[in-house]
Amino acid sequence: MPGIASILSIASQAMWSSQTGIEVVSNNISNMNTAGYSKQTLNLNSRSPVSINGLIIGRGVDVTDISMAQDRFLDFQMFNSKMALGYSESRAYGLSSLEEIFNESDTDGLSQAMTDFFSAIQDMATTPEDQAGRVSLVGQAEILINQFHTMHDRIRNVQDTQNKNVASDVDSINLLAQQINEINREIANMESSGHTASDLRSTRTELMNELSELVDYSYFEGKDGQINIVIGGSRPLVESGNVNKLVTIGNADGNWDVYVEDVNGNRANITSKIEGGSLGGSLEVRDVECKELLDDINEIAYQMSTAFNAIHFAGYGLNGSTGINFFNPLADSTNAAKLIDLSVDIKNDVENVAASLNGEPGDNANALLLAELEESLLYNGGAKDFQDFYGGVITRIGSESQSAEREYNTQESVNEQIVGLRDSLVGVSIEEEMADLMKYQYVFQASARLYNIVDEMAEIVANLK
């Protein structure tokens, strides 16, 4: 039976709904700067009307739901762009420190050291009977050797840094996977009542966003609202309430391989299957670019020292010595740039430097043969001389670094666009919230006014005589 009391109930319902609206607004405002936060909206519905004396009268307002702005496709795009961004960023940084090692624009570089070394041989060839020329040749050889060592060390340092990044990325991934798993459970719990756990979902989206920056993965949402995450092509990382973990295990090169370990302790190596995120970028720099560069300078050190020794061995020193190696002989190119060194004979006595071919002190024929090595086709299986080969290395690392930098810039702007689009759809706008705030405030004021009216009406009824 409709009456004054029912008006009171409508008014109180209206006050409660606008109060909830203001709560939603204040929650939106407070989270304006929270990463990943999606704007929430209060959904209202008018109550089912009742029919009285043939009239259908509305019964006020109902709060049905608080929903979040969301676009799953945009989330997916954002994750993908973050994976590409993380990958290109770590690759761009790794490669820029690598290319510095091959920077010949200053005077100190391998090419310069090589040129100086062969210049010293030519100088010695002009006065083979002098000690001074030999001393300076041995000095230049030491500079060249030092340059090989330094380059080897610097490339190894970059490789080490990438390797440490791998380990720390793995730690961060494990932490995020655990957090996502916990939030998964809470969401499943809360949403069993049928409502959307908007704040938890926002937080989870942000965690997944952070995970995207670290590694590539695929995901799908289960019926209970839990997100399942699959990593390394086919290995579950987070799966219906369980979380597996990544572990690092040293490989033959002394670097970390990445394994997925399930709850039973079974491990699978996924190192070669990680292709995105900063983890993917670090692995690429470590296992491809650094490795190639190390191979290249090892090849130079090995081929050059071996060819040099072969000629030197046949010549004669100022003291009549022969059959002497200039460099310590290397078995193969493994770590050659690190191992290359002068032989003990040369270190002990510069007269052992074999400039002569017939044993006479004024003979420079062997020195001339040695000098020719500067332009001999020693590298790439006998196809290239030093300048060609090393120039190729410089061009390769330069263009790799250049394209990585460009890719990073492109990904940055792609990401900026997607984040902007997402902000536009799900972000909080202060202006909008202020408008909403005023809207709810008016409803609240008007409903309070209703109380007054009902009060007055009740008084009139009570005073009826």
Add this chain to the structure above:
Amino acid sequence: MRVTTAQMFNSATYNINKTQQNYYDIQQTLLTQKRVNKPSDDPTGASQISEVKNSMNRLEQYGRNIDKAGSFIGATELALSEVIEELNKVLDTAIDINGGNATGTDYQVAAQQIESNFANIVQSANAKDGDRFVFSGYRTSTQAFDSNGDYQGGSGEYIEIEITGDNFLEINLCGDDVFKGPIDVFQAVSDLKAAVESGDQDQIKAMIPTVEAALDQIIAMRSGIGSKTVRMEAAEENNASLEEAYAQILSNLEDIDIAEATSEYAYQEEVYQATLMVSSKIFEQSILDFIT
């Protein structure tokens, strides 16, 4: 499209970062005055730069080689000139004594004269460039000839020096070629001396052409040396013009176009300032200023 507060702030920050990056890059270029500061600035250019620098270093090396060769060849030439002078003196002495009415003491004096000329020739044949005997082949630390004029150096041993790309110059003459064959200069002079000493006019007369032939032999050797000097000079010129060309290439590869870079700098500065100005305006605007 809906524009949210975070979106405006994010995009302003992003754009400030981008323009700042461009502004910084052009600053770097201007500060170093080089367009290639690292391989990725111009990957092919970077390796070309390394190659051109290498070529320039080689030219510098050829320059040093030519200096060394020049000094060696100069010492050789000087020694040969001295020998020519001494041989002329020997001939003068012989012709003088051959023509007139010389007495016993005259022959003795003339013979002594020739003997000292002989010693001078030996000395010149043992000429040195620095510490190196120039006529000893590879045995540069051994005297080319002993006091009797017997050769102690190496035969057919030519010291080569690269004077320009793949172009080697033999800088030395072997003493046996110069002094021992086809005419043995020392033998000729000492035979003449013996003839003078004995006062045998016929013998003296017979020996003079041999000594003349020896003189011709040495003169021919000296002009051979002269042609080497010409080759060296040609190489030097060639190297100098190559060096100029390389310097031009290097400059094209690594130097910036100052006018272009400066105007780019001014442009980037303007963009940066405009971005900052617009951003600050965006940050100023808020609905909160209009509601009470």
